[in-house]
Amino acid sequence: DAGVIQSPRHEVTEMGQEVTLRCKPISGHDYLFWYRQTMMRGLELLIYFNNNVPIDDSGMPEDRFSAKMPNASFSTLKIQPSEPRDSAVYFCASSLAPGPYGYTFGSGTRLTVV
Amino acid sequence: AQSVTQLGSHVSVSEGALVLLRCNYSSSVPPYLFWYVQYPNQGLQLLLKYTSAATLVKGINGFEAEFKKSETSFHLTKPSAHMSDAAEYFCAVNIQGAQKLVFGQGTRLTINP
DSSP: OOOOEEEOSEEEEOTTOOEEEEEEOOTTOOEEEEEEEETTTEEEEEEEEETTEEEEOTTOOSTTEEEEEEETTEEEEEESSOOGGGOEEEEEEEESSSSTTOOEEOOOEEEEEO | OOEEEEEOSEEEEETTSOEEEEEEEEOSSOEEEEEEEEOTTSOEEEEEEEOSSOSEEEOGGGOEEEEETTTTEEEEEESSOOGGGOEEEEEEEEETTOSSOEEOOOEEEEEEO
């Protein structure tokens, strides 16, 4: 298995532009999680899906952020409009089920908003 | 509510010395416990996990952790540190029935030559 695949690995964009981050979970994993990591705030859970349905989006910072999972093999995290404070590493993770399985993380997307 | 606390945001040891990274959790029922490692510019990688079988769990790269219910702890150890162990380590807990993991704030491990 190729693991959790995220694209792009790096993204540099100008303030005000729309940014779309992509994630392909491991086949058969029913849970998908989006995290943001910064030096100041550490690892933050933004939103997670179960069977393509958003379950908890309480970590999404504001309305500029949105996430979708149109099918079991693809998810997007969109920021519109982007701001410099959105600069962070964004991770996607997938899991087979709650409990003893843990998560498998992607390599992350490093976003820089200038 | 489940929570996890990692004692020490930064730990520094000499190469060849014992590594001890501390993790305590709060839960009224036995949880599932995990340690993840994050090397620079990489995602988090599962190091080991406790799932109610043996209380001493062995993981990759010579690491192990012991689940101690009486102390609500799951400390990570390695007998002899190697330079390649320099990374950030995260403890995480999943209370049975919950849908998501709760992560600690992380401990950055530095290895001195």
